[in-house]
Amino acid sequence: MGFDEFARAFLNYDSLVAAAPLLMQGALVSLLLIVSIVPAALALGILVAVAYDLGGPLRRRAIIVYIDFLRAFPPLVLLILIYSCLPFLGVRLSEFATVVVALVANGSAFFGEIVRAGIESVGRGQREAARSTGIGQVGTMVFVVLPQALRNVVPPLASNMVELAKATSFAAVVAMPDLLRNARTAQDIVYNPTPLMAAAVIYLAVFWPAVRLLSRLEQRMVLARR
Amino acid sequence: MPASAATGDAVVRIEGLSKTYGTTPALHAVNLTVRRGEAVAIIGPSGSGKSTLLRCINRLEEPTEGRVFVDGVDLTSRSVDINKARREIGFVFQSFNLYPHLTAQGNVRLALRLVLRLGRAEATARARAALDSVGLSDKYASYPSQLSGGQQQRVGIARALALDPKIMLFDEPTSALDPELVGEVLAVIATMRARGMTMVIVSHEMQFAREVADRVVFMNEGVIVEENTPDELFNRPVRQRTRDFLARVVRH
Ligand SMILES: Nc1ncnc2c1ncn2[C@@H]1O[C@H](COP(=O)(O)OP(=O)(O)O)[C@@H](O)[C@H]1O
Ligand SMILES: [Mg+2]
Secondary structure (H helix, E strand, C coil): CCHHHHHHHHCCHHHHHHHHHHHHHHHHHHHHHHHHHHHHHHHHHHHHHHHHHHCCHHHHHHHHHHHHHHHHCCHHHHHHHHHHHHHHHCCCCCHHHHHHHHHHHHHHHHHHHHHHHHHHCCCHHHHHHHHHCCCCHHHHHHHHHHHHHHHHCHHHHHHHHHHHHHHHHHHHHHCCCCHHHHHHHHHHHHCCCHHHHHHHHHHHHHHHHHHHHHHHHHHHHHHHHC | CCCCCCCCCEEEEEEEEEEEECCEEEEEEEEEEEECCCEEEEECCCCCCHHHHHHHCCCCCCCCEEEEEECCEECCCCCCCHHHHHHCEEEECCCCCCCCCCCHHHHHHHHHHHCCCCCHHHHHHHHHHHHHHCCCCCCCCCCHHHCCHHHHHHHHHHHHHCCCCCEEEEECCCCCCCHHHHHHHHHHHHHHHHCCCEEEEECCCHHHHHHHCCEEEEEECCEEEEEECHHHHHHCCCCHHHHHHHHHHHHC
């Protein structure tokens, strides 16, 4: 295959123009998924970690099961399972809601485990100091322990946020018109893979700088710890 | 010189206090009373239960047996509002335990906001007044990492003092400090003492204990061996164990 042939298939200008509206809509849906899922998963993960820390042995064991199960379960399988099983249980969720539920559950387990480690890294003396001034358990957690705990785990948190954002492309398998799915729809219309190529470029344009930023962040944390 | 006003009612009353960690006995049947306006120094070898005793006075440790009353409130009772009780009991830690993510002012202000529920402006004013009283009026905005050990410990004292406690507990407040920084912290404690603050100080600074305390308690292996005025205890110790200990620390 010569370059001309390659260009006609993968870098076809007319196809690109034809696919542009679909790609834009798809990118918007993907963005909407990311901003719905990532913050919600992080919030739920923090809640899980705090519930673990303030809980008795029984609750702790239950939370470990929650975290381990969802970390072990492949997110794509979880998504398809929820998508195909919920209707049989009489629960009707939109595709969007299905994706959000599956990925928030998955993300919350990873974030929960990371934040739990962060909370454990904060010295006992910090809590004792707060409690000795009459601050309650919750106030101590929110204003003394969590700020330090989160700061200690910024790199793994950020890295998992990127993972979770990338996982939103799984939405395509449950017929969500996200970037990936719309690119494939456009591909069927224009009869060449140019739209798919364009989608790949868009994904890379977003996530490449994100992972570069991550490396910088990690480096800075290592330096700060010296 | 200590105010000799040690005649007030009991701020702390400890009755038959025992504490066991797993199978390690740390305290055994300790009785102690601290009267209003009194300064009590606790001395004794490492591992003798000094910290454990002090920590039981605000229930940072749960006593295994016995009762602890602070200002008439039974801290060991099940129904006690421990957070309310702790407002009245200032605690100063050997390792400062400042919040590293907050400024000096933020450290002092947190409990004023959360516990006393003061507005932001009022809490800030009161935090600054507390920092002023420990000689840190130029350090409001400094983070703990930007302060010397002596300054950090003074923030720790201000944090407790700002709540206007009925009693202050100090657990070896100067033993984590470089020798040249010990004086500034002891000076702050002496000033509080001169203003009539009731306090219990665990300290290795024998000279300071002698100067600031109305009463000195010598502990060994989880029991109070001997307690007396500084003059009596340091110059005419009754028990052999006390004599041995004093001989050791004075020689060093
Ligand atoms: N958290 C703990 N767990 C187990 N043992 C402890 C703990 N804290 C103190 N101990 C033990 O209790 C005894 C008294 O300790 P402590 O009150 O810290 O003595 P001091 O302050 O006089 O050095 C020691 O034997 C110590 O090892
Ligand atoms: Mg100690």
